[in-house]
Amino acid sequence: MSWHCLECALCECGHLDEDVSLGGGDGEEDTQQRLFRSVADRQVANLLRTDDGGRRRKKTVAADSDFHYQWTDMVTQYSRRFLTKSGDKLVAISGLAKTFGRAIEAGKGERGSSESDQVVAVLPGKVVTVPSPPIAIPEGGPGDYVAGMWRRSLVASLAWVVDLHALQATGRRAHARHGGYCAPSWSWASVDGPVMFNLLEMAVSQTQWSDADYIGCDVVVREVVCLPADAANVHGALWAGHIVATGPVVAVELAVVPMTYEGKGKGDRDTDLDDFLRLGGVGGRCPCRVRTEGMQSFSVLLDVEQPQHVGYDKRGCWFEGRCLCGDGEACRYDRNSRYACLRLLSYRAEARISGGPEYEVVLFLVLRRVRDESSPLSDVDVDTYERVGLGTWATHYSRQKPFTLFSHGQSKTIKLI
Known part of the structure; x- marks a missing residue:
């Protein structure tokens, strides 16, 4: 041997x-x-x-573009591979994480921006960073490496999304969560199957970046806790982990609706980016929607597919954001819903043609409120959620529509496990 x-x-x-x-x-x-x-x-x-x-x-990894792009691109390729024990994802990649961490450490001080700033996008010839308060990490904590991500680009990395097109190429039937604890739900390592990280870059590529454009970080990560299964190897397996973050949060209902719906015409689609998340005919998944108490409805992509739980008679109500079935009581908003959305990143571009509309893209997490029994180091008394998916919204050049998902939301501090 x-x-x-x-x-x-x-x-x-x-x-x-x-x-x-x-x-x-x-x-x-x-x-x-x-x-x-x-x-x-x-x-x-x-x-x-x-x-x-x-x-x-x-x-060294002196340039912000080096460490974020190279790492996420590597993870994208890695996520398409099969492990005999899927729960060993972080263990199997720990050697690479150590090597990468040494390069990042050697490059500190060479970057032009503050070490606490967050990398939010890597564009051709430009890296976009935004000021951010330092992220608190308890003594003896993981340092720069957190559950398969890096503190320097944590917010951008939280915007990972399952890749249904790559899933078909790998021969897998569906994405899945590991049966035991593998990683926090906000980490890509918590899901078995292909993932990708460049949705925001895809959006920017449709407009060609201008210095007048704006990319903003809508959430502030205040604390990160990752508890390694082996204290001697902070790059390996975890037995618990969470982040505490503050940002715009709105309560929503969530529904998986029937595959076919003809209520919207082709001209109502937002962008190719939104089509990626619309799900009709992609991997055979039924579309998933979230809606607010005001019935504003938006397309999202779940990390793991859930069974359909809205009948054909209600699908139009969910797509159109208003009651079309004639049963107002059945369409009434469920105030006991455990789901919520957290706004992550925003991109706004000035009109590229005179008199044209601005172009805007928003990325947000889809969360489910849970009981917290897994992160004993946190003394923060806030609502606890787990990640279940990601949503995106984008305007189209020929159709200006306001983004209303967070219109009645509020800034809130929450814990993600």
Whole structure:
């Protein structure tokens, strides 16, 4: 039996015992890159290159674009692979996280912006950061690495979404949650199946960025707690974790509606980005909607598909945001609903043509209120939620529509587990 990893190459015969981080020459670099590429995208392989003396070069991640784009792109590729034990996602990627963390640490002080600022988008030739208060991490906590994400780009990373198109290519039938505890619900690692992180960048690419445009972070992360299963390895498995955040929150109902609905014409679609989340015919999923007490209704994408629970007679009511079935009592808003939405990121672009409308995109989390029994280190007395999905809303150049989901919401501090 032989063993190959980024640290060593061993064989039980005793004839192969090599530290691949030492040695010399181009041959060793090739060995490292071959091993690395078996589990990660080649864009991160430069973190493992060696100098002429054969020792691993102290590669830094000075540019904000380096660490956010390279990491999320690697995770995107990693999420498309199959693990024998799906609960080992963070364990299997821990070696890469350690290497990446060392590069980030070495690059501190070289970036032009404050270390507490949040990276919210990586655009061609431009990285967008926004001022943010420092995120509190308890003594002995995870530092920069939190449940498969990095503190520096945590808010942008929270906007991950399941990738239904890639799911079909992998041969999986559906995304799923691991049966035991694997990661907090707000982490991509909590879901088995392909994910992606670049929805906001997709939106910006439709307008071509201008310096007059605006990208804002609507939520402030105040605290992060991740409890490793092994205190000696903060990059590995977790047994609990949460974040405390403040931002616009609105209570909503949630419904999975029948697949086919002809009430909206083709011209009513918002954008191609919104079509991605509209779900009709994608992966065979039924569409999912949230609506407020004022009956404003919006499309969302659940992390894990839920059974349909709205009949054909009510589907028009959910899509149109008003009662069409004639049964006003049945369409009445459920004040006992446990669902809510948290606004994450906003993008606004000035009109590209004279007299045209502004272009706006909003990303928001879909949450479900739960009892908190998993994060003993927090003494914050706030409502606790788990993530169940992500929503997006975008205007179309030819159709200006106001975004009303959070019109009657309020700024609120909550805990996500």
